[in-house]
Structure formats: structure tokens, C-alpha cells
Amino acid sequence: MDRVVMYIDMDAYFASVEQASRPYLRGKPVAVVGSGKRTVIVASSYEAKRFGIKTGMTKGEAIRKLPSLVFVEGRNNKYVDTCVRIHEILLRYTPEVEICSIDEFFADLTGSLLLFPSPADVAVAVKREIGEQFGITCSVGIAPNKLVAKIAGELGKPDGLVAVEKDDVERFMEGLPVESIPGIGRKMGAALKALGITLCRELRDFPVSVLRRRFGIWGDYLSFMARGIDPFRAQDPGGLPKSIGHSMTFEKNIGDRMMIRARLLELSEMVARRLRKEKVVAKGFSLTLRYPDFTTFTKRITLPFYAPGGRMIYETVTALLDSVRLKDAVRLLGVSAFNVRRFAANPSLFGGLDREERLWRAVDDVNDAFGECSLHPATTLLCARRHWVISPAYRPHKSYPYRRQ
Template sequence: MSRDSESTADSPPALSHRAILHVDMDAFYASVEERDRPELAGKPLVVGGLGPRGVVSTANYAARQFGVHSAMPMARARRLCPQAVYLRPRMDCYREESARIFSLFRRYTPRVEGLSLDEAFLDVSGSLRLFGSAEAIARRIKTDIHETTGLTASVGVAHNKFLAKLASDLQKPDGLVCVPADAVHGFLDPMPIRRLWGIGPRTEPKLKAQGLLTFGQLRRADEAVLRSLLGKRAEHFRRLASGEDDREVVSDSPDKSISHEVTFDTDLTELQEMRAELQHLTDLVAARLRRRQLLARTVVVKIRDPDFRTVTRSRSMPAGTDATQTVYHLARALFDGWRKSHPSTPVRLLGVGVSGLDHHPGPDAEPGETTPMPLDGPDSRPLDALMDSINRRYGGNKIVHGQTLRRRRGDS
């Protein structure tokens, strides 16, 4: 791409002069586990829920050779690859690694649109004069990620999001594919039609029955034929097959909420177990608040029963908090209110969340801006600080509230 395509970070350039990267971490969860446990190197590895209701979150490339893939029921994965190592996700660890990686992205551009913990679009159009070509920036980002985290990423480079995302998937793992603006049709035309966004298992056979097997064939197809097969979206799919995509990279907005939830392998029936899970979820949520220096004004509890009926309860406070026990006492009060009217209903899923987020005012805040005292019992903030310090130093949840020790073991 030409270096004549620079623009300011505040105004996106013309579509044909954009420089877009799609960065996709390679088998992210599994790669983190392999890095942290070298004895797993070379072995098939599957990360996900291990109970009968579990699903695969990520499989490494050795496991994928046996047909294991994300979102697959874990029971099927075990049948396909019984020799694999199966691990539960360590979401806090993955979130920390993701935060490190996204901070690397922002060295090169403020225009970062996160799609998940392990992938993002970057508009580097305004960074070309400072860092070189889009391909050079992609190589620097890949190097930064590997040197900082020990992980690999695959990157697609193009002038729009659709092309960049397709490109990032072509040479995994550790790939880098660039699509020049004057070579789009040569890049797209041979691709199988199933790679076109929005073409699912119902539509693909209809297109194939008409001899439309590739992007190129769809791009050149008769307009009336496409309308009969794809209806009102026919022109949309033709534009994609031609490599046309005018969507901008939308920079991430600040967090609006933080939550954790768990689906149990077997439904919870004991109140003590439910409250223990509530405490555990609250510990995770409040720790994330403090890590991001945020305060929350609203606490939300989510409950799902075995018939998949889902209810939420929420309560707001006059001031924000990041204190674990403040959040827990509100969450417990909300849960207990539901439990009174459902005394014998088992719980399939439980979640705790917070919203109404604002930045922590810091030690010099005016009176009324500081974190409120817990609603019941002593101030938990000194204990929170100590627990955060220990868990940061030694990793994971090395120290927990005693209530959580009543959790049922073995649930995802």
C-alpha cells in the first residue's frame, strides 16, 4: 500500500485508501495453556466445559486434525479425540493476556475494534507515515505479541474489514496475508462460496445446485438467478463477493457492564451451594472492577432454571462501589428474594453482573465521591486489597472467601 494514504486519526480516509488489519490470535486459550504448561507441547489440547453440558471453547491445531472445533459439544470432542488433554478455561488469565495484547495494538493506532478477547480490527491508515506500510505494521504487531506474550497471531491486511478478516484465516497459524487493492478479484474469485459471510448450510446447497460454487461465479451470476436464490440480500452478497465493504473500524467504547456467569453440569438444589457460587461470581466481578479502576452503581443477578426460564434482578446504590462484600450482599439479597418465591426450584445457571460504571475518583476525591461502606458488616476494602495483591503475585485465585469453599466441585 502507498504511503500517500495517510490521514488523521479523527477522520477516516477514502475507502480505497484505508489500511485495515484483522489480528486473530492462534487457538488463543489453548495456546496460553501450552505456554504455561510446556509439558503439553505437541499434544492435542481442548479447552472448555468438562461436564455433560460442556462445549469446546478452543482446540489447538493438533486436536483440530481429529475434527474437534470450537462450539462443539464436549462429549463429541471426547469421542473424536479421546487422547487429548482436556482443561477448563482460566478466563481471568485469558482476559489479562488479552488486555496486554490490545495495549500493543494501541501503540500503533487508537482505531481498535475488538471482536472478542482474541481478535480485533485495526485501522492503521493514519499511522503509515510514522510506522511504515500496513504490512510493516502487521509484522511489527506480530513480533510485539510474540516477544511480550510468547503467543502467535495471524494477520490479514487489506483496504476493508471483509477482505482483512478473510485474509487472516488463510495461513494459520502465525500467518500474514496482504490483499492489494488491485488484486481483489484474483484473491476472492477462487474461494468456495461457504466462506462468504451469511451463506449458511441452508443457502449453500441452493447456490451449488445452480453451479455457483465460488465467489467469482456468484459475482458474475445472472441478477435474476441471484434474486430467486437470495431474495432482497442478493445485491449485498454480490458486493461481498466483489470485495466491497464500506464499514468503518469502530473504536471500542468504555465498558458498560462487567459480569460472570456459570452453567452447572448438574442443577444446584442446595441453598448453601447457590450462595457459595454467588460469592465466587461476586469475587470475580469485583476483582475486575478494581483491576480496571471502576466503580459500579448497579448490581444484577441472573438465574436460569432447568426449564430454561431466565430471570434477572437488579438494584442500584446511591454511590458506586468496588468492594466485594458490598456487591455480594446486594447480590445475595436479590437472589434470596427470588428464592423465597421459588423455594424448591433447582438452578441451572447463575450470574452476577454490575453496571452503571464510572472511573474510580482516586485518593484525592472530594467527600461523597469515594467508595461507600458495605451495606452489612465491616469495610471489606482492606481485605480486598490484600487478596488482590496475593492473587496478582501468585496467579489465579490462591486466596478466596471461605464461603466459596462450599462450592460444588466439578462444574464448568
């Protein structure tokens, strides 16, 4: 049976959720931001996008562009909760649903097509259910693989439904600009343009040996993707994240090393929690510092062993910090883990997980049930509570307790 994949992506997700739950925002240009002074725009409604309001803009930039823009503080719990409930809806159509970010899902319909007239019928039903339950729209792409499904979904935005049959894939890809391929950003787009390639057709016909010389293994991937073949399919289910990181921008620059350490502890625990969720361990860690003049500096280290938890990550990044002479106070701190491998449960001779590991699992459970940061290390109380908005790449854990409101 031919594989059928459906990609579902909410339109202007955070902003749509806000407009749906606060009727006075409907039809207005809305930008979702964090609560700090230095927050940037994390999402904007279509009314705002029309005026060039983009994710990543500062409030000041945005107001200059569109004085009537309405700012709304983001509510993480609401977005995570809606995501989990959309996931539930999709699970009614197929057990094979992958949450790929807080507002994007892949649903493999191959096995469930005997139960439904056609993939498009499923898409229409899903769109209707999401619309009725949450008052938001989404775009859907249907194709023989995830790559083409995603491209099709993006093409139909907003509120679209684009289905590509197996035999039409090449034709569908031909006329698209290379930037429609996920992973080809502005930089790669420019590099391809330098080779005279702007359309997928040109990329497809370009000698792969030249692409390989220029881009390494990515040259092969590019050539496949231009034909609508998903080169990552084999890695799909167990695909390991390349790196896992968190960063914070501060309202006031921090010059005090004690305070920086307290933040690093918080960031290290956040990274450790993500690693546990993904069931991976890492041995590479990096510390990123950004100064008020925006110069950014990253120092990395690879340990000879895989770090067992947040404490070790914290010790590693503070050692990196200690090796640096700060030239100024910092406005942003980041901690990332890389060089990851699957975590194989490693019970010690003396009975199961060690104490620290058990403690952090319990903390994870509490935070899963009562919300992120319900429990956190006391040292982080040194810092004023920070307000943050979830990153769009955030993925709720599969076993997130389904909370009803």
C-alpha cells in the first residue's frame, strides 16, 4: 500500500489562540510577546503579518511599522494544552502521529485509509474539528512522504488543503523555488543561486557530484529533495536531536558572576530535563554569552563521558564560564547539549537509578503535572522571576497529563 502522510500546521498559532479566546482581538493586528521589556515578537496574526510584522522583531520596531498593533502576553500553558488536545483529535484518525513542534504534526494515514473514504476526507474532518473546538484554522498537506506533505501544507497557508498524489510529486516540485524545501534558508538559497539554481527543477537537473563537492553530504540530500524524495525517512522514528539548548535574554544585563551561575543552574536543569524527555544523554556542552552590543560568543567542550544529569551540565558550563574573562555584563546566556546518544537505562548494582536521578525524575513528574518550573532549585530564587514565552520548537512530552479546562 502506498504511504500517505498528512502534515497539519496551525495558522499563526499563538496569535490565533489569543484571538479565539479573546473576541476583542479578532480582526485586529495582534503580536504575541513575552512580558519583559526586552521581549521580541514570537507570533503575529495575519492582520499584522500583512503590514510586515515578523517574528523576532522588537516591540519598538513593530510599533514604528504599525502603531495600531496590539501586544498580547503569551500564555504557555494555553498553547501546550491546545497542542495536546489537537494531538488527541489526530490520534482518533491514526495511532501514528508525530508532534513535530508545538503547532505542527505529521499523521501517517497509510494504515487507517480502510476506515475513511480518502485522505482529503480526513483532512477536512480534522480541520473542522480543530475549528469547532479551538476557533483556529490550520493548513494541511497530504503526500507520499513527510517532506512533500510539509511543502504542500506550507503552500496552502492559511487555511489550505493541498494534496499531492504519488505520480504528481515530480511535477509538483518542478516549479517551486528551492526555498520551499525545509532546511533551505536564506544562506543556502544564496549559495544555490550562485550556482544558477533558483527552482527545484534546476536543482534536480544539476550534477550531484558538483553539489556534493560544494555542500558535502547535503549535496546528496538536496538532489533527492528536489525530486520530492525524503532523504531522512530512514532516520524518522528514532531520529536523534542534533543539539538541545535553552537561552534567556535578561531584562537587565547581569555582571555579577554569582547571578550568572544561578541562571546557568536554571538553564542546565532545563537542558537536562529536555534530554531526559528525549531519552538521550549528551557529552558535548556549550555556553553562549551575548554582550549588550550584541557580540556573541560561544565556548564548547566535549567530555570524555556522557553527563548523567543537570548537576554535571552545570559544573561543565560553569567551568567554561570560569575560563572566560567577561568583557562586560551579559544580556543573554545560553546552554546547549550536543553529541547525543540514546539513553540506555543503566541500573547500578545496588538497585536501580541513583538518588539524584530518582530525584530529578520526581521533579519532572511534578512539573509535568503542575506546569513548567513548579519545582526548581532554590539557588534560582536568587534571580528575579523571569517571564518567558515558549519556543515554537517546543514539544510537549508524550506522557503529558491531558488536562481539561
